[in-house]
Amino acid sequence: MSQQNRPVRGDHPYEQEITSTDEHEERAGRSLITTDHDVIRQWAEERQARPSTVPGTEHDGRAGVLRFDFPGYGGGDLEEISWDDWFRTFDERGLNFIYQEHRKDGKPSNFFRLENPDREDA
Numbered sequence: 001m002s003q004q005n006r007p008v009r010g011d012h013p014y015e016q017e018i019t020s021t022d023e024h025e026e027r028a029g030r031s032l033i034t035t036d037h038d039v040i041r042q043w044a045e046e047r048q049a050r051p052s053t054v055p056g057t058e059h060d061g062r063a064g065v066l067r068f069d070f071p072g073y074g075g076g077d078l079e080e081i082s083w084d085d086w087f088r089t090f091d092e093r094g095l096n097f098i099y100q101e102h103r104k105d106g107k108p109s110n111f112f113r114l115e116n117p118d119r120e121d122a
Contacts, residue, residue: 006035008096010117015098029104033096033115037087040097044068047110051086052078063089070110094118 008017015033016026021042025032034040044051049068054077057064063085069078090097095116100109 006091006094008033008035009094010096010115012096012098025101028102028106029100029109031098031100033098035090035096040087040090041083043099043101043112047108049110050080051083052080053086053089055079062092066090066095066114068112073110090114 005019012033015031018024018032018034018039019036021036021038023039047068047070049070052067052069053063054065054067063081066086066089067078069080093116095114097112098115099112103109103111
């Protein structure tokens with residue numbers, strides 16, 4: 001079951017919520033948040049980033065810590081996984097994707113983090 005359009009969970013007063021690939025930042029440097037698979041995949045593919053996980057962190061045959069492997073950033077310690085596995089894990093954990101499209105200076109940004117709104121220490 002795809003949860004591609006599940007709502008963002010948690011309180012996010014400083015992030016602009018993005019719900020489709022047609023929406024973009026209000027201004028460069030703005031923090032954005034989404035759970036939309038198309039938005040996440042488009043963002044990663046524009047940066048030639050591949051869905052990945054940290055080897056040794058898997059649980060019961062499922063992907064462990066989720067990452068993106070960006071070309072030229074030494075992702076040798078990451079293991080590439082399929083988009084289906086990446087998104088299955090993302091949805092099962094109820095994660096939010098917090099990211100930037102551009103830095104304040106207007107250059108493309110690779111900043112992202114995955115947030116679990118159920119974790120009190122996050």
